[in-house]
Amino acid sequence: MEVITPPPWVRDAVFYHIFPDRFRNGDPANDPPGTAPWDAPPTPRSFSGGDLEGIHEKLPYLRELGVTALYLTPIFRASTNHRYDGEDYFQVDPTLGGDGAFRDLLAAAHGQGIRVVLDGVFNHCGKGHPFFQDAIERGRRSPYWGWFTIRGDRPQADPEPNYACWAGHAYLPEWNLDHPPVREYLLSVARHWIREGIDGWRLDTVEYLPPDFVRAVYQAVKEENPEAYVLGEVMGLATSWFRHRALDGVMHYKLREALVRFLAEESWDAPRFARALRGLWASYPPEANYACYTLLGSHDVPRFRTLCGGDRRKVALGAAFLFAYPGAPAIYYGDEVGLEGGEDPDCRRTFPWDEARWDRELLTTFRTLARLRREEAALRVGDVRWSFAEGRALVLLRRAGEEEVALALNAEEEEAAVPLPRGTRWTDLLGNERASSLLPLPGMSFRLLKRG
Numbered sequence: 262m263e264v265i266t267p268p269p270w271v272r273d274a275v276f277y278h279i280f281p282d283r284f285r286n287g288d289p290a291n292d293p294p295g296t297a298p299w300d301a302p303p304t305p306r307s308f309s310g311g312d313l314e315g316i317h318e319k320l321p322y323l324r325e326l327g328v329t330a331l332y333l334t335p336i337f338r339a340s341t342n343h344r345y346d347g348e349d350y351f352q353v354d355p356t357l358g359g360d361g362a363f364r365d366l367l368a369a370a371h372g373q374g375i376r377v378v379l380d381g382v383f384n385h386c387g388k389g390h391p392f393f394q395d396a397i398e399r400g401r402r403s404p405y406w407g408w409f410t411i412r413g414d415r416p417q418a419d420p421e422p423n424y425a426c427w428a429g430h431a432y433l434p435e436w437n438l439d440h441p442p443v444r445e446y447l448l449s450v451a452r453h454w455i456r457e458g459i460d461g462w463r464l465d466t467v468e469y470l471p472p473d474f475v476r477a478v479y480q481a482v483k484e485e486n487p488e489a490y491v492l493g494e495v496m497g498l499a500t501s502w503f504r505h506r507a508l509d510g511v512m513h514y515k516l517r518e519a520l521v522r523f524l525a526e527e528s529w530d531a532p533r534f535a536r537a538l539r540g541l542w543a544s545y546p547p548e549a550n551y552a553c554y555t556l557l558g559s560h561d562v563p564r565f566r567t568l569c570g571g572d573r574r575k576v577a578l579g580a581a582f583l584f585a586y587p588g589a590p591a592i593y594y595g596d597e598v599g600l601e602g603g604e605d606p607d608c609r610r611t612f613p614w615d616e617a618r619w620d621r622e623l624l625t626t627f628r629t630l631a632r633l634r635r636e637e638a639a640l641r642v643g644d645v646r647w648s649f650a651e652g653r654a655l656v657l658l659r660r661a662g663e664e665e666v667a668l669a670l671n672a673e674e675e676e677a678a679v680p681l682p683r684g685t686r687w688t689d690l691l692g693n694e695r696a697s698s699l700l701p702l703p704g705m706s707f708r709l710l711k712r713g
């Protein structure tokens with residue numbers, strides 16, 4: 262039977278997720294008209310002037326953080342700050358620096374061992390896309406009429422759209438994916454950027470796409486480059502997508518949900534959390550579990566720190582869990598320095614480059630976790646065993662060959678004593694001290710230990 266074969270680099274990766282308008286403004290000359298001051302709170306329509314030059318400039322910062330792969334939300338020509346309203350899938354937005362800036366960024370990132378995954382928005386485009394504009398101008402005589410699903414003789418947005426559009430948004434007309442030329446067009450987009458050298462696609466709104474189309478994208482990408490990664494945005498359980506052999510991994514929102522219940526809301530205790538994680542593990546093929554993109558937050562949900570009432574210690578516990586668990590841990594830009602934000606658009610604030618505003622202790626934690634993950638193969642490729650879950654404390658074991666690493670985590674305010682597996686010695690990976698079989702853990706803290 263045919264199985265998915267995710268590229269091995271994914272299980273070793275540390276992702277960094279960037280919303281390009283908000284990370285770094287490297288070239289004020291390309292700012293869209295009306296660009297807001299960098300520190301202004303974002304609104305649904307505001308631009309902050311971030312661009313690809315800015316990302317390029319900050320590659321050393323990302324390298325030092327331990328990042329090995331970038332996921333960029335859409336960068337193709339569009340009208341909004343989020344660019345999910347694509348108007349030209351073959352052109353990088355000039356307000357981000359255009360094709361040249363992207364080529365330079367890609368080459369520089371690869372030169373520093375950092376891969377680049379782009380956002381593929383194949384469910385819908387923007388109303389400014391020339392094909393949709395043609396349907397508006399020429400009505401049924403347009404060769405692109407059948408590329409969309411339109412009732413009546415002209416697409417009309419008012420009083421409400423008479424064409425299929427994403428979540429009822431008139432500015433996001435949906436592609437008619439039952440129309441073969443649409444599929445060919447989007448498959449040519451997928452192939453084009455892989456040929457240009459990107460390392461994979463994150464496919465937007467996968468749950469709304471026909472599975473056989475996603476499977477065709479997957480195959481096209483792998484034909485261009487078997488080492489490319491196909492990641493799906495899936496909010497629910499992703500089992501069927503792996504059965505369709507249409508994705509290498511998904512953005513693991515189900516895992517994030519469990520972390521929110523356990524750490525932020527404290528509505529789940531450790532046994533319930535462990536049960537949920539074991540259930541998810543059993544639902545996916547092993548190779549997919551190692552190829553999922555694991556996250557605390559994204560541009561679509563409130564920041565984890567904000568959900569934790571600003572408690573840095575809980576962010577550190579969440580990050581420790583991601584970095585000790587299979588899958589590629591992802592850092593949503595700014596989480597590592599303590600950036601906060603509620604629902605969209607607040608979760609899309611600009612990165613605070615004034616270092617006086619950074620949570621340095623948290624940044625050190627993220628850097629340390631990334632380093633340990635790089636140094637300890639067991640954390641990347643090891644199998645998973647839950648050896649303890651009681652109250653709000655847990656012990657997770659990762660073993661690869663002779664090597665074994667334990668994550669001991671205490672998510673309550675009081676000190677807890679957690680049992681490590683007997684008959685062996687454990688050494689703290691940071692402090693080098695030995696640990697006995699009953700490990701005292703201060704409130705809201707974790708330790709990573711190695712057997713031997």
Ligand SMILES: [Ca+2]
Pocket residue numbers: 286287288289290291292310311312356
């Ligand atoms: Ca700019």
